[in-house]
Amino acid sequence: EPEVTQTPSHQVTQMGQEVILRCVPISNHLYFYWYRQILGQKVEFLVSFYNNEISEKSEIFDDQFSVERPDGSNFTLKIRSTKLEDSAMYFCASSLQRTEAFFGQGTRLTVV
């Protein structure tokens, strides 16, 4: 069964450093998303990506964040200068159309 894969599973970084979280969405899907879940809180939408551009972003997705689909298969989330409060599980998801989104296993980001 097709699945969304994310790497790495766990990333530890120092405050102020740049991190790139990687995702391979399901191959025939058209919409791509990043969500995050801070420990003990609900899953929050960050950004959606369609037709090679951002289609929507939340207030959380400020200038420190960027997304890219560099090669037609990977979908990346970059955080330019990490803060302690960026520590969370980051989930990539993809969907075919206005249907259910399928999520990856997540990347646990720990900023120290």
Next chain:
Amino acid sequence: DQQVKQNSPSLSVQEGRISILNCDYTNSMFDYFLWYKKYPAEGPTFLISISSIKDKNEDGRFTVFLNKSAKHLSLHIVPSQPGDSAVYFCAASGVDGGATNKLIFGTGTLLAVQP
């Protein structure tokens, strides 16, 4: 701004009985609703969805009911099995006028199915 609410943080049921998880929403523009199951340190797994044009959708042991007038939906699991023990998230999306399908999640309900 809690547009999607799951007021029960936890639920415990006996194996073989019915589990009923509830979800309320406030935004009348939501037109598509989903339930996800999540184990610790894993991503949400899609379970079942329902469009606002329906009031019921069934898939095996899982049935979702939608009451649009009450802005309420529920997930029924019958019979409940120990492997169903997980956090269940309700999520909703609405037409934003663009090519997007942002999901708004509830806070989740931890279901424990006792053998």
